[in-house]
Amino acid sequence: MKSLKSGLIVLSSVGLLFLGACTKETTTSNQSSSPTASPAASKPESSSPATSTETSAKSDHSKSSKGGQVVESGAYHLEFVPEKEDNGTHLDFYLQKGDNHEAIPNAKVTAQIQLPDGTQKTLDLKYDAEGKHYTVLLPGTAPGQYQVKMSADVNAEKVNGRFSFNK
Numbered sequence: 001m002k003s004l005k006s007g008l009i010v011l012s013s014v015g016l017l018f019l020g021a022c023t024k025e026t027t028t029s030n031q032s033s034s035p036t037a038s039p040a041a042s043k044p045e046s047s048s049p050a051t052s053t054e055t056s057a058k059s060d061h062s063k064s065s066k067g068g069q070v071v072e073s074g075a076y077h078l079e080f081v082p083e084k085e086d087n088g089t090h091l092d093f094y095l096q097k098g099d100n101h102e103a104i105p106n107a108k109v110t111a112q113i114q115l116p117d118g119t120q121k122t123l124d125l126k127y128d129a130e131g132k133h134y135t136v137l138l139p140g141t142a143p144g145q146y147q148v149k150m151s152a153d154v155n156a157e158k159v160n161g162r163f164s165f166n167k
Helices: 002-032
Strands: 069-073 076-085 088-097 108-114 120-128 133-139 145-154 157-166
Touching: 069 157, 076 145, 076 157, 088 108, 088 120, 088 145, 108 133
Parallel strands: none
Antiparallel strands: 069 076, 076 088, 088 133, 108 120, 108 145, 120 133, 145 157
């Protein structure tokens, strides 16, 4: 009888140890899958920092030159500037390369936007040669936080940046 109780206690203890180990492992994997935040300058209407799992910030080149949110991705400098308008939000995206931030006019740029209500919208940006940036109008005026993933294809090289803004 005494050995039966000891056996049950040992078995319960081992079961709890395995359960605890599985729980800790799951928590660790969830933490590692969260996006990394990088500091960025933002306009007054943009209160959230830029985030990206695909990018890393460089301190000397990550300063905003257009007043928007900045993400550095390898040799690329990405800057996102949302501007409110009566019929929506005008999205400006500066895609630049190198230390001198030379504009890249021949990329295919797409914005994947999650609206405050959770719906997704995909918009293709057009290059504005005069302003040396990509632009599109996001229709709608719903208040809340918008999550934006900018994807650029530069000569078959993928460049991504994640941004957010509030209306």
